């Protein structure tokens with residue numbers, strides 16, 4: 493393949509990612525203007541970048557989405573490689589001993605500095621979004637957008653989060669981020685908090701896990717003793733903020749009076765255009781034992797779903813963590829881990845931490861052999877997850893309020909056929925059962941019936957926007973119950 497062909501794919505990939513708003517203008521001017529297409533080899537594109545810093549950042553942040561897009565466009569798996577191109581001597585001498593002119597050069601050229609590597613130093617400062625002196629006491633400083641790898645699974649929630657940082661209380665208010673265990677809800681919520689704290693230093697931000705909110709509320713009632721001081725202090729604390737971040741609101745399920753309190757807090761803040769962000773392990777429509785009016789408040793704003801990351805994103809996340817821990821670990825090993833750990837990001841991190849600790853303690857390099865031996869048990873856990881047809885039928889039947897006997901029966905009323913088709917679709921998606929095997933477990937149906945059902949549900953997900961989250965949630969429930 494000639495370099496010209498890859499050259500075209502490279503520029504087209506960037507163009508499309510911009511059009512799809514996956515890359516913002518700011519990101520392009522910050523990272524892409526300082527990187528140049530250099531050449532191609534058989535399966536790779538070589539880009540020239542000004543420093544190792546750039547190389548690592550581009551790898552962490554964008555390799556996965558770029559490689560995926562180029563694969564989509566060219567049909568060939570291409571990996572991105574980087575050449576560090578030194579600054580030219582003239583450019584260096586122009587600025588090295590004269591700080592003032594240097595700033596001037598940057599200002600003059602920053603709007604269209606497609607090949608100006610002099611910005612690197614300034615941009616490294618910009619990249620360090622969390623300024624140590626201005627760290628918010630409740631938020632983890634590592635939980636920033638810069639450390640949050642973007643993939644197809646989380647690009648919408650991440651872009652929404654960035655928009656909130658730019659305009660708190662305006663466009664996406666309230667914002668509810670939902671998704672399964674360990675998929676990055678807290679990280680994203682705190683990144684929003686950290687971003688606002690940096691960009692709008694005067695805003696009062698409160699982050700609170702739902703459980704702490706509940707406990708504080710119970711304590712406040714206990715100390716009130718008729719004078720109202722405990723509860724009024726509580727109200728003051730949460731109703732006089734500019735940004736309220738409440739983590740894991742599913743913990744409010746069944747807690748009637750705390751829900752009531754949250755409802756009033758919500759209204760007070762919402763009415764005065766204060767930003768509200770919540771996280772939850774499921775869509776609000778599926779919060780049982782939850783006040784309808786509070787649920788409808790959550791649904792009023794933007795609800796975004798964090799999905800499990802795909803393979804490329806898992807590799808990028810591992811790379812990010814390895815770089816931030818300054819650990820050298822080959823791409824082969826990272827790919828091997830990403831292939832075998834598909835549960836969630838927390839599990840990926842735990843596996844990497846285990847490898848690093850081992851290598852550190854015994855003073856060994858992390859080789860493929862070390863990875864295979866040390867992570868044997870970690871890998872076995874998810875792989876042994878045994879999802880049966882029976883389990884999926886139970887979860888789906890319970891959700892749609894029909895019986896598993898209905899699903900296997902000859903009944904053809906819509907109340908039964910739709911859940912049956914959903915169950916067949918989920919089994920095809922998450923297990924290796926063939927359509928023949930599936931048909932047999934649904935009252936001896938033919939494999940073509942199963943194929944038809946799967947196609948029908950797939951088509952419906954494109955027209956019915958609530959179906960996909962519902963299916964994802966059912967899949968999550970099946971997986972979380974261990975498949976048994």
Ligand SMILES: Nc1ncnc2c1ncn2[C@@H]1O[C@H](COP(=O)(O)OP(=O)(O)OP(=O)(O)O)[C@@H](O)[C@H]1O
Pocket residue numbers: 639640641642646671672673674675676677678679680740773809812837838841
């Ligand atoms: N896109 C990402 N890029 C980099 N790291 C991530 C990403 N998503 C999650 N992580 C990391 O994975 C770990 C788990 O994330 P987090 O605690 O935010 O998940 P969660 O969805 O809130 O989990 P839980 O359901 O237990 O509340 C954190 O260390 C976080 O930094």
